[in-house]
Structure formats: structure tokens, C-alpha cells
Amino acid sequence: MALSLSRAFLHASCKQLGRLESAYIPTGVRAFSSVRPTEMILSEKAGSKQNVGLIKLNRPKALNALCDQLMKELSQTLDEMDKDEKIGAIVITGSERAFAAGADIKEMIPLEYPNTFLGGFLEHWTKVTEVRKPVVAAVNGFALGGGCELALMCDIIYAGDKAQFGQPEINIGTIPGAGGSQRLARVVGKSLTMEMVLTGNRITAQEAKDAGIVSKVFPADQVVNEAIKLGEKIAEQSPLITAMAKEVVNRAYETTLSEGLKVERRMFHSTFATKDRKEGMTAFSEKRTPKWSSK
Numbered sequence: 001m002a003l004s005l006s007r008a009f010l011h012a013s014c015k016q017l018g019r020l021e022s023a024y025i026p027t028g029v030r031a032f033s034s035v036r037p038t039e040m041i042l043s044e045k046a047g048s049k050q051n052v053g054l055i056k057l058n059r060p061k062a063l064n065a066l067c068d069q070l071m072k073e074l075s076q077t078l079d080e081m082d083k084d085e086k087i088g089a090i091v092i093t094g095s096e097r098a099f100a101a102g103a104d105i106k107e108m109i110p111l112e113y114p115n116t117f118l119g120g121f122l123e124h125w126t127k128v129t130e131v132r133k134p135v136v137a138a139v140n141g142f143a144l145g146g147g148c149e150l151a152l153m154c155d156i157i158y159a160g161d162k163a164q165f166g167q168p169e170i171n172i173g174t175i176p177g178a179g180g181s182q183r184l185a186r187v188v189g190k191s192l193t194m195e196m197v198l199t200g201n202r203i204t205a206q207e208a209k210d211a212g213i214v215s216k217v218f219p220a221d222q223v224v225n226e227a228i229k230l231g232e233k234i235a236e237q238s239p240l241i242t243a244m245a246k247e248v249v250n251r252a253y254e255t256t257l258s259e260g261l262k263v264e265r266r267m268f269h270s271t272f273a274t275k276d277r278k279e280g281m282t283a284f285s286e287k288r289t290p291k292w293s294s295k
């Protein structure tokens, strides 16, 4: 009873905080048109072949703070895009001011330990790690706390030159709850992770690139289009082999080197059970573009 009352309260307060005026459309970026009636995210198919799923977090007044409703809408849209055969890659972005400023602090204020533990707080916020298609984060502005963690859950991060990454939870009496101590440490090592988690210090896009968090930095108004171009390039490949490649790279972060190498070898062998492997090698020798069948 107490839990359901508290959920209803949180949902209502979150809706109030996140009431949107109109869609914020970043300058220099193609216009988004919402294809589904979601309130806190916009989504569309992008790219010249409309084969890139584009998701924009759209809660500008709260700097895209991640509340329960936004995360439900994000999970639902990711699920739909993962099942859509016409989509080969997904891009997640925010606004030029904020990718996301973290979990919604105001929504968390009334929570008590029993709610978080028994209610499984954050357990359903990790859909992006379950998507089989490659997911690119196009980060502008603040990527703080849960915003930084959301970017780290994606497969590739492109950043605008004014982007800032940080894990400032320590400043509000808590710690990272969705990978900011674990995924970050695996990517950048102990020293920088400790510095960011213990002080809340932010790092710039260039520092994030130097540390290996980000693969490329672009002028802020170009990052989304560059991420779409990257998504288009990925979407040209065999969806079947792409999913195998993504799975095997992700394994590197979850197992030992020797186990990872075994998994890679097995996965490499299994490409020889596919028509796409034969088609790719035949097309190379015949000097033509391969026609993928995902078989």
C-alpha cells in the first residue's frame, strides 16, 4: 500500500516537473517529428534510407533529468526500435544544453531505503544495455550522474565540444547507482574514476576523449548528424553479423581475457554457419557490394 501510494505520488510529481512546452529542436540538426505519443522523448527514423532510429530526450526544463516516466518511454521506444527490421542502429541524444543532468533529484527526495530495495528502484532503467542493435550516444552539454551512466551504457559515444561528463552524486549525499563506479572504472581506470566519484569534478569532451570514454568530438551543432552518419554506416552491414560483433565486444567488459578470447573464437566460427559470411567473402572476390540476408 505504502509503496503503491508513493509510486503514484512520484509519477504525478514527475509529470508536473517535466511538463513540456514544445519540442526543442537543436540548431543545425534536422527537425525531429514525434512518431508516437510519448511526452518526454521524441523519436523518428533518420538517415537517407530511414534506417537509423533517432531518440531525443526531451525534458528541457529539467535538463533531461531522468525520471521514471522518461525512462519508461525510453525503454519502450528502444524495444520497438530493436524489433523494427528497417532500423539498423539507434542514436540517443538530448539537447545542446544537456544530454541528461542525472537521475531526477526531486523525484528521489521522498524515497526511503525499503522503497528503493523492495521496489527495485533503477532495475528497469537498463534497457539500453539489452538492445541487440548498436546504440550511439550523441552527447551535448551536461552528461552528469545517471546522464553519464546512460551514455556509458551505449556502445559508442560521440560528443559535442562543449559536453561535460561527471558523476556528482557525492555532492547530494549519494553515490553512482547505474554503473558510474563500475563501467567508468573499466573504461578509464581507477584514478580518474575515483577523482570523479569522490569529488564530483566534471571533465570536458576532450578529456573524455583522451580518457577513452568518447570516440570522437565534433562542434556541438554537428554531433547528432555525425552520429546519424555513423548509424547509417553501421546499418549497411549485415544485421546478424553486427549483433554478433556487438555481443562479443561487450563480453570484453564482463569476463576474463581467456574466457573472452574463447567466446570470440566460437563466435567467429559461428559466422561460418551464416549465409552472410559466405556472401560477404564472395562479394569481395567478385568486386561487388554484398547483399545481406541476415541468414
Ligand SMILES: CCCCCCC[C@H](O)CC(=O)SCCNC(=O)CCNC(=O)[C@H](O)C(C)(C)COP(=O)([O-])OP(=O)([O-])OC[C@H]1O[C@@H](n2cnc3c(N)ncnc32)[C@H](O)[C@@H]1OP(=O)([O-])[O-]
Binding pocket: 061, 062, 063, 065, 066, 101, 102, 103, 104, 105, 106, 107, 122, 125, 126, 142, 144, 145, 146, 147, 149, 150, 168, 169, 172, 175, 176, 177, 178, 180
Ligand atoms: C540510465 C539510468 C540512469 C540511472 C541513474 C542512477 C542513479 C544516478 O547514479 C544518481 C544520479 O544521477 S543523482 C543526480 C546527479 N546529477 C546532479 O547532481 C546534477 C544536478 N544538477 C546540477 O548540478 C545543475 O542543474 C547543472 C550543473 C546541471 C546545471 O546548472 P544550471 O545551468 O545552473 O541550471 P539549473 O538552474 O541548476 O537547472 C535547470 C533546471 O533543471 C533542474 N535540474 C537539473 N538537474 C536536475 C536533476 N538531476 N534532477 C532534477 N532536476 C534537475 C533544476 O532543478 C532546474 O529546475 P528549476 O525548476 O528551475 O529549479
